[in-house]
Amino acid sequence: MTETEIRTELVRLARSLHQRGLTRGTSGNLSSRVDGGMLITPTNASLGDLRTDDLARVSDTGEHMSGASPSKEAFLHLAMYLARPEDKAAVHLHSPYATALSCLEDLDEGDVLPPLTAYFVMRVGRLVRLPYFAPGDQGLAGVAEKAAASSRALLLANHGPIVSAPSLAKAVDAVEEVEETARLFFLLQGHATRPLQPAHVAQLHASST
């Protein structure tokens, strides 16, 4: 993709997420890798109302190179890319069900959601909850990088999900699947539930490699 196409895609998908209520106000941020760094949405801007020229360019080492002031979570996107060199895009949202999940007691921190559907297993795999850090706190960088080495999908405690993937379309698809599976998780509370069996999960992993 050319840089112009990447900019157009970032703006289009940011607007789509915002219009569908997957993130509200000025919450959330999206990035795509480009030569020498990444393009990322600006800080304190609605994802529903961006123009291609608003995007910030940030170097691989975190310097703001051009464009608007970058998201305060730029360091977190860079941490995902450091841990997952094959990934080229990352999306952070405050989507309601995943954010509600991030606030629950008594979760398995390393594997927050059960494998309810094949789509979740194929698109997300495993959702890992990280400890609470205030938005923009760079103390999260090392923790996120370590967790991202084994999972593309992280849930920031009392905050929301961040997911990376080899393309922006795939990262959006995966973060939407995190939200949908969190919604199913809440819908199923109080119902005897039968998640996929380990053999089903192993088969899905084997057929997707």
Ligand SMILES: O=C(O)[C@@H](O)C(=O)COP(=O)(O)O
């Ligand atoms: O929750 C926050 O404040 C940030 O994580 C966020 O979602 C939006 O921050 P900016 O991208 O800096 O606007």
Ligand SMILES: [Zn+2]
């Ligand atoms: Zn946030």
